[in-house]
Amino acid sequence: MPTVILEHPRGRQVVEVDTPSALVDLCDEHALAVPMSCRAATCGTCCVNVIEGEELLEKPGERERDLLERLGAAGGRRFACAVHIKQGIGLVQLQISAFGPLSPPSRG
Numbered sequence: 001m002p003t004v005i006l007e008h009p010r011g012r013q014v015v016e017v018d019t020p021s022a023l024v025d026l027c028d029e030h031a032l033a034v035p036m037s038c039r040a041a042t043c044g045t046c047c048v049n050v051i052e053g054e055e056l057l058e059k060p061g062e063r064e065r066d067l068l069e070r071l072g073a074a075g076g077r078r079f080a081c082a083v084h085i086k087q088g089i090g091l092v093q094l095q096i097s098a099f100g101p102l103s104p105p106s107r108g
């Protein structure tokens with residue numbers, strides 16, 4: 001089972017994950033301090049830095065890849081509303097990113 005550690009300005013939170021999980025669900029169930037807005041990988045509010053354990057995260061889907069590219073947020077950053085944690089053993093260490101929140105992308 002992965003252990004997820006979230007570092008944020010007020011401290012850190014630790015959650016044990018017993019099945020493959022959407023990070024957004026863990027945030028809801030355990031009141032993790034990740035700011036959320038759209039919850040659909042479109043606004044960038046939930047940006048986190050992946051400090052450790054990237055191998056325990058599913059690769060970004062098309063929508064998240066597109067947002068990472070549009071916002072220039074590649075390089076160890078992910079959007080918590082779009083991250084899925086794999087089954088496995090290890091540590092996933094995340095940090096609220098100073099990169100977000102960001103303005104919603106323009107339409108059209």
Ligand code: FES
Pocket residue numbers: 035036037038039040041042043044045046047079080081082
């Ligand atoms: S909450 Fe908007 S990108 Fe995650």
